[in-house]
Amino acid sequence: MSTPDSPARPALTRLARVLAVPTERLDYLAAVSDADLIAFRAQITQMLARSQAKALGRIAAAATLLPAAVAAKLLKAKPNALLAARIAALLEPARAADIAKRLSPEFLAGVATQLDPGHDTEVLRRLPNDRVVAVARRLADRADWITLADLVTRVSDTAIQASIDALGPIIAVHTVLVVENSDALTRYSCLLSDAMAADMRRAAEKLAVMADFERIVAQLPDSQRYRFAATDEHTD
Amino acid sequence: MKSLSELIGATLPEAIASLPDSRRRDLTALIGGAKKAQAQELGDAARSLLDLVPGFLRGAVKRAAGL
Numbered sequence: 631m632s633t634p635d636s637p638a639r640p641a642l643t644r645l646a647r648v649l650a651v652p653t654e655r656l657d658y659l660a661a662v663s664d665a666d667l668i669a670f671r672a673q674i675t676q677m678l679a680r681s682q683a684k685a686l687g688r689i690a691a692a693a694t695l696l697p698a699a700v701a702a703k704l705l706k707a708k709p710n711a712l713l714a715a716r717i718a719a720l721l722e723p724a725r726a727a728d729i730a731k732r733l734s735p736e737f738l739a740g741v742a743t744q745l746d747p748g749h750d751t752e753v754l755r756r757l758p759n760d761r762v763v764a765v766a767r768r769l770a771d772r773a774d775w776i777t778l779a780d781l782v783t784r785v786s787d788t789a790i791q792a793s794i795d796a797l798g799p800i801i802a803v804h805t806v807l808v809v810e811n812s813d814a815l816t817r818y819s820c821l822l823s824d825a826m827a828a829d830m831r832r833a834a835e836k837l838a839v840m841a842d843f844e845r846i847v848a849q850l851p852d853s854q855r856y857r858f859a860a861t862d863e864h865t866d
Numbered sequence: 867m868k869s870l871s872e873l874i875g876a877t878l879p880e881a882i883a884s885l886p887d888s889r890r891r892d893l894t895a896l897i898g899g900a901k902k903a904q905a906q907e908l909g910d911a912a913r914s915l916l917d918l919v920p921g922f923l924r925g926a927v928k929r930a931a932g933l
Contacts, residue, residue, distance in 0.1 A: 649896045650903065658889050666879035673874045674897055680875070681901055682908060689912050692931035695923060704918050710911035712904065 640776055640808040641667040644747065647776075648674055668810065675746050682716065689713075690720035698725060702732035709737050715744035718753055727756035735764035739777070742769065747780045747810060755786045762789040763796045770797055775804045783814035790821045799829035803837060806830070806846050815846065819854045827857040870894045 637643040637653065641664040646653040648671055659667065693701055705714055714733075718726040718741070730738060730753070742765060745754075754762075762785045769778040782793045782805060794802055802822070809815045822830070834843035847858045870890045871878050874897070882893070912931065919927045 649900045651896060655896075658885075658892075662879075662881040666881040669879045670882050673876045673878070674900075676876075677874050677897075678901055678904060682905065685905075685908065685912075688930065688932040689908075692916075692927045695927050695930055696919070700920065700923075704915045707918050708911065708914045710907070710915075713908050713911040713915075716908065 637776065637808065639664075639667075640779075640810065641671075643776055644668075644810070645671045645674075647743070648678075679746075686716050686720055690717050693717055693721065694725070698728040699732065701729050705729070705733060705737070709740075711737070711740035712744045714741045715746075719746070721753075723752040723756055726753040731758055731761055735761065735768050738765045739768035739772070739774075742781045743774065743777045745780065751784045754781065754784045755789075757785060757789065759786075759789045759792040762786075763793050766793040766797060766801075770801045770804075773804075775808050779805045779808045779810070783809055783811070783818050787817075787821055790818060794822060794826060799826060799833040800837065802826065803830050803833045803839065803843060807839065807842050809846075812849050816850055816854060819850055819857070822857070824857055831858055831860065867891075868894065868898075870897075873897055 639653070639660070642656055642659060643653045645659070645667050646656050649656075662670075696704070714737075718730065721729075730741075733741075738761070757765075762782070766778055766782055769775075769781065778801070782790055785793070806815060806818065809818065819827075831843070834840050843858075847855055850858075870893055871883070873894055877883075882890075885893075913933075916924070916928060916931060916933060
């Protein structure tokens with residue numbers, strides 16, 4: 631079971647996004663395991679990256695000639711999330727982050743939808759906390775839980791904590807339900823306060839997603855799992 | 867038309883490789899379409915940005931971009 635506005639198969643939805651088609655268009659892949667869908671998606675994104683490498687490399691080289699303020703101004707005048715995401719992956723991370731912090735949260739939310747979940751981590755870790763929170767808020771407003779999860783599990787520890795504090799337990803539940811990587815899930819969990827972990831359990835009950843929530847919690851190491859237990863099971 | 871594995875350039879996961887021909891052809895078309903659409907979008911976006919580069923930088927930027 632999934633929430634009305636969260637995808638039933640996040641791995642299938644992520645693949646559909648790469649192909650720019652509705653998830654339903656890939657219904658015939660329903661029997662394929664998440665692991666195979668993730669591996670297949672990685673093969674596709676690698677092939678796309680190879681096919682675009684020469685042209686993007688030239689554009690990135692040209693972008694290095696522009697001061698960050700000028701590059702940001704151009705992107706504001708002619709915003710294109712796909713190009714910004716691809717170039718960000720090729721620029722020196724500090725420079726990419728310098729440009730990104732000059733762009734609107736709304737635009738960065740669009741860029742986040744185009745980032746390859748397997749890359750760009752260094753740039754994302756350099757984004758200021760307030761900018762991460764603002765982008766996360768835009769994604770939550772759109773109920774784009776997949777992009778939100780892909781974003782907030784790859785930013786800095788302090789940015790993760792800031793986004794959790796700002797967005798609250800209901801959004802945190804939506805996020806963990808679609809986190810793809812178990813290491814990322816564990817890292818996210820480690821950054822939650824005990825109070826937030828308990829609040830998330832209550833939020834999962836309120837959202838009627840307890841079965842999914844329990845399935846996610848079961849993936850956590852023992853050292854984390856107990857924090858999400860029902861109150862009468864929770865011992866400090 | 868290339869096969870799915872030729873287009874991807876890698877050994878496909880078994881569950882994908884064992885799909886019926888019609889499904890693999892469909893995936894090949896979808897991936898090829900995405901590849902073409904992204905290339906078009908990236909090219910158009912880059913050209914539109916270059917038009918806005920300040921005059922004193924435009925020559926150097928266009929040369930670096932190979933345009």
